[in-house]
Amino acid sequence: MTPKQPLLQLEKITKNYGAIEALKGISFTIGKGEVVALLGDNGAGKSTLVKIIAGGLAATSGRMLFEGREFAAATPAEAKAAGIETVYQDLSLCTNVDVVANFFMGREIVKRYFGIPVLQERAMEAAVAKAMADAGTRIPSLRTKVEHLSGGQRQAIELNRFVHWGGRLVLLDEPFAALGVEQTRRGLEMIKRVAAQGIGVVVITHIMPQAFQVADRIVVIRQGIVAGDVETSKTSPDEVVRMITGESFAGAGPAGTQTGLEA
Ligand SMILES: Nc1ncnc2c1ncn2[C@@H]1O[C@H](COP(=O)(O)OP(=O)(O)O)[C@@H](O)[C@H]1O
Ligand SMILES: [Mg+2]
Known part of the structure; x- marks a missing residue:
């Protein structure tokens, strides 16, 4: 796979909610035309990160570069004007x-x-x-x-x-939660077609097969840090589960078993 040109670069993003450090220095890059699956346990910080990118929340520290220029949207409207948008199923349609x-x-x-x-x-x-x-x-x-x-x-x-x-970068937070099998399949196909036009896609999902079907790269967040950033073709569901849980490689079960996350 040829390396993609950077679309959005995150550099040491932190977010504190009072005493809670929800994000502790997140750095990774989303390429043009790249689908990144963002995975992590409940409370890992995925939604917080997506909100910061889309202008719904201000980071405590760190910076973002969008198409090479420093970027921080104060509101979702500002992010949208720059071409960054969260697509929430249903919510934005009349x-x-x-x-x-x-x-x-x-x-x-x-x-x-x-x-x-x-x-x-x-x-x-x-x-x-x-x-x-x-x-x-x-x-x-x-x-x-x-x-x-x-x-x-x-x-x-x-x-x-x-x-x-x-649009340049679309963020999807659990986009298939309410969809059936066939609709989900079409949704995944659609994401690939969107990315093929050079658009960046970040998709939060907890369903491992979906991540492997659609994503070029998998980024795992665990307790506010990046616990893994790997090309999908170079990892396995088992390895990703270990990144999510923080379980060490030694002593883990045989590949493809006991993850509880594979549908
Ligand atoms: N508005 C908030 N106020 C205080 N704490 C929050 C708020 N939103 C999220 N958190 C905390 O920040 C952490 C990350 O949450 P979140 O980004 O929603 O995780 P995820 O989407 O990965 O489940 C959690 O510990 C959560 O309880
Ligand atoms: Mg969430």
């Missing part, structure tokens, strides 16, 4: 309007006729249709209200919208 309206929410195409603004519905629908087709997403009608769509379809809409508006 369910009572259709797919096109959601895609163009706040960025509608408007033309003025004799001073009167008119929404360019056909142009917007065509743009959404193209974005969906490019991503291989099939939705029966783009005029369907989002409330009638499945969780997987909603996720696809959000990801397509992110790509369409120039």
Whole structure:
């Protein structure tokens, strides 16, 4: 595999919540077009880190370089403007309007006729249709209200919208928690297609096979430190579990057994 150009570099990020040191100096790099699976036990600090990257939380110390320049978003809107966004299943869509309206929410195409603004519905629908087709997403009608769509379809809409508006780095925190097997498979495929366009993807998951299916690299956080940063092709579920738990290599069971995490 050719090394990827750095997209986001994290350098010694720390975060204290009062006396709790949630992050104790996190350093790793997300490459352009790279899918990084972020793994770790409950309370390891994954969500805290993702929030810091996406502007939802300020780091206590450390710095980030985004496309080579120092970067710190004070708000999620600021991160979004820079092309960094967390995609939460469902949460950012308006369910009572259709797919096109959601895609163009706040960025509608408007033309003025004799001073009167008119929404360019056909142009917007065509743009959404193209974005969906490019991503291989099939939705029966783009005029369907989002409330009638499945969780997987909603996720696809959000990801397509992110790509369409120039997204550079997408953060996904347990994106498949509420999805079925087939929807999850499509979601994983979609993540790969998004990354193939040069976008960076960080996906938090506790489901080991998903991490191995989708990620180029696995980063393990344990008690606020990076306990492992490995190419997926050069590790095994067993080794990753040991990184997560901190169990030493000696005395661990035979490969592929007793992890409790392999579905
Ligand atoms: N708002 C908060 N206030 C105080 N402590 C917090 C807060 N959010 C998270 N923590 C603590 O920080 C640590 C990391 O939490 P979190 O980032 O949610 O871990 P993860 O997502 O890996 O489960 C935990 O010890 C958690 O209890
Ligand atoms: Mg979490």
